[in-house]
């Protein structure tokens with residue numbers, strides 16, 4: 059079927075082409091026919107065209123030779139005389155791009171040899187498609203290439219000629235390129251790509267285009283090629299940070315190497331152009347020291363000390379650069395959060411030290427300021443001091459405190475305070491700090507010296523050495539230094555009319571009280587002085603104390619015999635009635651002792667007598683009595699030597715002689731003169747007699763009056779004076795007080811008197827003495843006259859003759 063078709067087509071075609079040739083060429087024969095005719099196809103009937111006898115062709119051995127070619131393209135069918143295609147005739151192979159393709163054949167006949175030239179014009183048919191050299195055209199175009207740039211493309215080839223060769227190109231639609239056909243000379247067509255829209259590698263890295271080349275044949279043939287355009291990168295993209303600003307918060311004191319944040323920037327470029335390096339940009343030195351930025355990773359780390367108090371926030375510009383230096387910027391804001399890392403600091407702004415103890419409560423002693431460098435709660439500081447002191451902190455304007463006293467200070471109780479001021483903030487955990495200040499309390503002279511005792515008693519035995527120590531007083535003053543230095547002095551006063559300073563002195567420093575002179579019990583038994591203790595403050599404070607000085611008796615006075623006159627001076631003679639019975643009172647030895655107590659307790663002894671059995675003497679009364687009735691045989695003149703002893707240790711004594719005359723009549727005593735005295739006393743004696751008589755007269759008159767009064771009162775007189783012994787007052791040493799019959803003491807001194815137990819005799823003992831001035835009025839011995847009277851009354855009952863003298867602080871020696 060195909061065979062038949064091709065054959066018929068060849069014939070049709072051949073006929074239409076051959077006929078004009080046949081007419082133009084003379085002699086030789088030529089045929090024109092398309093290439094690629096099927097083997098066996100008839101090109102023409104040469105026998106007929108040359109006018110040869112078909113029947114003879116075989117006989118004449120007709121054959122076809124190809125001129126210049128070894129291959130036999132055509133053959134002759136001897137039976138029909140047809141020129142047929144013996145082999146494939148490819149115009150492109152025979153003639154290439156030659157516009158006309160002529161194949162020359164010779165028809166050779168033998169018998170006779172006959173040669174006919176046959177020209178075969180091979181006509182082109184469109185049997186070749188345009189063809190590109192390669193299947194893929196690879197191109198690399200920089201994305202930065204400007205619009206309008208041209209890129210030549212390979213030409214497509216078509217083996218055919220003429221219309222059948224490449225006629226045009228077409229490019230698949232795309233966004234970037236258009237095709238430009240350059241009509242170059244020679245009819246060849248070159249195509250080029252023209253960049254119509256800039257490339258963007260980042261958008262499309264690879265562009266595949268399909269280029270089609272078409273020929274002009276019919277049917278038309280085409281060939282395609284793929285153009286692979288690789289868009290080459292240009293550093294047209296700067297790195298881009300993921301955020302316009304990065305914010306991070308970091309606690310202060312974060313350790314080195316702590317990651318704060320990681321910044322990142324991307325660069326759409328590739329390779330070096332897309333390699334981003336990070337950098338801290340234009341930063342102050344401290345920021346650079348504080349943070350480091352990893353060039354590659356963008357990690358921001360702590361690089362140095364982070365102190366909120368120095369820098370609470372960092373604002374750092376960072377840059378990201380790609381390999382070729384395109385940069386972009388961002389801001390890194392790092393807020394540092396406070397950590398309670400600063401202890402409060404205490405400042406003592408002012409401080410009054412020492413502070414006088416007499417400041418009123420509420421006095422400001424100091425001003426304290428506390429500071430904390432942290433912030434917010436970490437900065438809130440409260441401040442306090444310990445509780446147990448009379449001081450407190452009063453909050454004042456912000457963070458200032460006044461240290462004020464809360465009570466009265468007393469240096470003598472607490473002389474200094476260690477004030478511990480503690481400040482604590484409100485952080486968590488809170489931080490403390492404390493400071494100690496030392497406050498001294500200054501002394502004020504607010505304490506007078508105080509004596510250790512309310513009063514002092516000093517006992518001194520009389521006849522002390524001048525300068526001897528009597529006692530010591532001491533007063534304490536708790537104040538400081540001179541405010542507490544005690545100085546003693548004796549306050550001026552009088553003792554017995556003489557300034558007290560003539561008796562006593564006090565050591566101003568030690569308080570030792572010395573006697574200035576020897577003291578005499580017999581002069582006065584006690585006295586008081588006032589000692590003042592004064593401190594050295596200004597003004598000074600003082601206090602007084604009474605020192606009572608009691609002088610104790612020493613047996614320094616021997617008994618003094620008042621009656622009779624002491625031995626050797628006696629001129630008095632007692633008359634003893636001859637009729638005196640045993641036990642009659644005949645006389646009395648009267649003696650006194652200036653001492654007191656035992657030292658003045660006198661006892662009487664007859665140490666020698668004319669007739670030892672006749673008289674006795676009352677041991678304590680001194681009364682001389684007859685021991686038996688007087689008899690005629692008794693010697694008229696009796697002489698007694700009486701010793702009076704006191705009871706002191708050792709005892710002192712005095713002796714006297716008593717002359718007794720046993721007679722009823724003084725005239726019977728002719729030898730009176732003999733018993734008398736020496737002439738030297740005669741004058742004194744006469745004075746004495748006169749005095750005695752006058753005093754006795756006065757005395758008797760006085761007694762009579764008193765007795766009369768008492769008789770009227772009591773009807774019965776209780777005091778009887780049956781003895782006529784009268785003591786002349788002139789005998790009495792001055793200052794000896796006399797007691798009248800009623801016992802009233804006429805003296806500035808009162809004495810306590812009592813009767814010795816066991817003895818009903820009237821012995822008086824001085825047991826104690828008081829100076830009027832020393833005793834309060836109501837403590838004065840209350841011896842009313844009647845008390846004495848009772849005492850006398852009692853003694854009266856056992857004595858018939860009594861004349862008592864009470865001696866006060868007699869000082870016969872001084873007189």
Ligand SMILES: *[C@@H]1O[C@H](CO)[C@@H](O)[C@H](O)[C@H]1NC(C)=O
Nearest residue numbers: 472473474475476477494496
């Ligand atoms: C105060 O402190 C000082 C020194 O630490 C110490 O010697 C003194 O006794 C203290 N005073 C008081 C009142 O605690």
Ligand SMILES: *[C@@H]1O[C@H](CO)[C@@H](O)[C@H](O)[C@H]1NC(C)=O
Nearest residue numbers: 501502503538539540541595
């Ligand atoms: C003694 O007290 C006075 C105030 O009475 C004061 O001024 C003075 O400083 C005090 N002396 C001493 C040594 O403390």
Ligand SMILES: *[C@@H]1O[C@H](CO)[C@@H](O)[C@H](O)[C@H]1NC(C)=O
Nearest residue numbers: 506549588590600601602603
């Ligand atoms: C102590 O006695 C003196 C003198 O009599 C007097 O001036 C002073 O005020 C007295 N002092 C006191 C504390 O009684």
